[in-house]
Amino acid sequence: MSIFTAVKEAVSPLDAAKFYGLNVNRNGMCICPFHNDRHPSLKVDKEVGGGFYCFGCQEHGNVISLVGKIFGIDDKEAAEKIIADFQIKYTGFDSILNEPLPPEEIERRKKINERKVFAVKRRELCQLILKTLSEMREEKWQAEAKAMKVLEDNELYCWIIHKLDWLESSYDYLIFESEDDVKEAIEQIDEEVRNNVGEFEEIVRRSKSNA
Ligand SMILES: [Zn+2]
Structure with missing residues (x-):
């Protein structure tokens, strides 16, 4: 079994999305981190072997490409990350990874992961604020122009x-x-x-x- 199959059979896109900090609602939808999303457009499947699909930017793929895109890493790195983070037993792997990780290594990886989740969340929030600010400025300007037109008339x-x-x-x-x-x-x-x-x-x- 390849590492990709092992990951896809063990972790659903929904599990990964939640684990890496996306706020998935009851319908399996969340704010898409791959475009300037305002309402949840990203659908993540709850079944293992399932995929994800964004109705806004059409980004799509499986659990591995989802994690890869979130962290900007390739499929192999993403699969290895999921194996490590979810502590999946994968026997087809290098012998070194078959051994249980020492607790300090698990702790270290958890810390790195938390930092990345934080960075993703921070970036999403900044994007949301910037987008809302520009919309607010546009609305304000339009309201002022409208009021000005009323005065001129x-x-x-x-x-x-x-x-x-x-x-x-x-x-x-x-x-x-x-x-x-x-x-x-x-x-x-x-x-x-x-x-x-x-x-x-x-x-x-x-x-x-x-x-
Ligand atoms: Zn999207």
Whole structure:
């Protein structure tokens, strides 16, 4: 029996997925670590000999390629890793691996594995945050653009923006300029201010009746 068959017959894709830190739900689905996944798209079979398949990125394979892809190692390394991590008895193997591993070696491999699981989880979480942040920024920008469009379409708002500075400077002129200057201009300012006040009241009335 080859090492590949031994592994496939001993460990299901579901067992491996759970063991190496993927969060598999009751339907055998989890967030796919091979693409920017948001909802669980990766299906892992619970039967030994089964496979995995991602409905998002179409990544697929068996338990060995699943582990290989998670850790970025080839099939042989993945099969050996599973043999070691799951402590599968495999007699067709090199004699050295037939001997039970010393406890400190098991402990050492467990630690390495925990670090890798942690790294995968960390990477997944970072990807999820980055993706969500960019979606949030996009939504925020769209909401702002929409609000801006509403303001630009608002006649009263545009009128006020247009006239505010002018009315303020007319006021400053009346208050701060010399009496002679104001005397000269007051008739014209009076007419312009009253015209604008009339216009303002008219637009307010119109916008209230439209609302
Ligand atoms: Zn995928």
